Amino acid sequence: MEFAFVDCHCHISAREFEEDLEDVIQRTTEAGVKTLVAVTEEVREFDRVLQLQDRYPDLVAPCFGVHPLQGGGGPEQRSVKPQDLDAALPHFYKHRERLVAVGEIGLDFTPWCAPTQQDRDDQMNVFVKQLDIAKELELPVNVHSRSAAKVTIVTMREQGISRALLHNFAGKPSVALEGVKAGYLFSFPPAVCRNQQRDKLIRKIPLEHICLETDSPALGLDKHARNEPGSIVLSCRHIADVKGLSPQTVQLVTAQNALRLFPKVNQLQRGGF
Ligand SMILES: [Zn+2]
Numbered sequence: 001m002e003f004a005f006v007d008c009h010c011h012i013s014a015r016e017f018e019e020d021l022e023d024v025i026q027r028t029t030e031a032g033v034k035t036l037v038a039v040t041e042e043v044r045e046f047d048r049v050l051q052l053q054d055r056y057p058d059l060v061a062p063c064f065g066v067h068p069l070q071g072g073g074g075p076e077q078r079s080v081k082p083q084d085l086d087a088a089l090p091h092f093y094k095h096r097e098r099l100v101a102v103g104e105i106g107l108d109f110t111p112w113c114a115p116t117q118q119d120r121d122d123q124m125n126v127f128v129k130q131l132d133i134a135k136e137l138e139l140p141v142n143v144h145s146r147s148a149a150k151v152t153i154v155t156m157r158e159q160g161i162s163r164a165l166l167h168n169f170a171g172k173p174s175v176a177l178e179g180v181k182a183g184y185l186f187s188f189p190p191a192v193c194r195n196q197q198r199d200k201l202i203r204k205i206p207l208e209h210i211c212l213e214t215d216s217p218a219l220g221l222d223k224h225a226r227n228e229p230g231s232i233v234l235s236c237r238h239i240a241d242v243k244g245l246s247p248q249t250v251q252l253v254t255a256q257n258a259l260r261l262f263p264k265v266n267q268l269q270r271g272g273f
Contacts, residue, residue, distance in 0.1 A: 004034035031230035041067035103142025
């Protein structure tokens with residue numbers, strides 16, 4: 001097949017993959033995944049994702065980003081502070097040539113994650129500053145939004161963002177369509193196979209605005225098991241089923257969408273960085 005899968009949002013630099021990375025990568029390429037758009041959440045991951053690009057230059061396409069929640073989902077998880085971005089800022093500029101996008105950035109207003117107005121203000125501050133960096137570096141953005149669907153899209157529009165991927169979006173279809181109107185794309189992980197509520201959203205969003213992702217090691221088919229990029233085929237099949245299309249069509253169109261959104265993927269994979 002001419003176009004293989006592009007996993008538009010995965011965390012291949014996560015600790016969960018350190019031990020058996022070779023095996024994971026082998027299964028990834030065997031599943032037909034040609035590109036991993038590798039997002040980061042915290043500055044401590046930036047070096048790791050660049051090392052992975054050195055090791056797998058044809059596969060790993062790095063993104064730098066400071067996530068609205070810091071602490072990796074563990075017991076120390078907390079809402080982001082402006083200082084977290086200050087520590088990361090110089091790295092964006094130093095490695096700009098190697099990045100395909102800015103992400104994972106966004107807003108997470110889940111009440112127990114951002115309980116105070118100050119938390120939400122800090123998240124907004126860090127988000128908007130990274131939207132500015134993306135504009136300055138002429139990069140698209142790879143975006144997380146939870147309990148903040150509308151405000152995320154409105155903020156990006158107000159900031160003049162034209163190229164964005166909203167990953168694992170779970171807002172209302174009417175809000176998603178505002179994003180479609182702004183030219184944004186939406187990616188869905190294998191976890192959507194176990195969540196019928198998302199089918200309505202998938203049906204409403206035109207295929208030209210859909211990408212595939214795994215969000216590995218999270219958001220797999222089995223909530224309690226580590227997810228891997230090779231499972232992208234499950235997202236593809238599910239979207240095909242919901243939309244009444246062939247999996248080949250979904251694979252082809254979503255890969256074209258991904259390369260349109262992340263044009264530097266092609267450049268990097270030709271050894272251009
Ligand atoms: Zn993610």
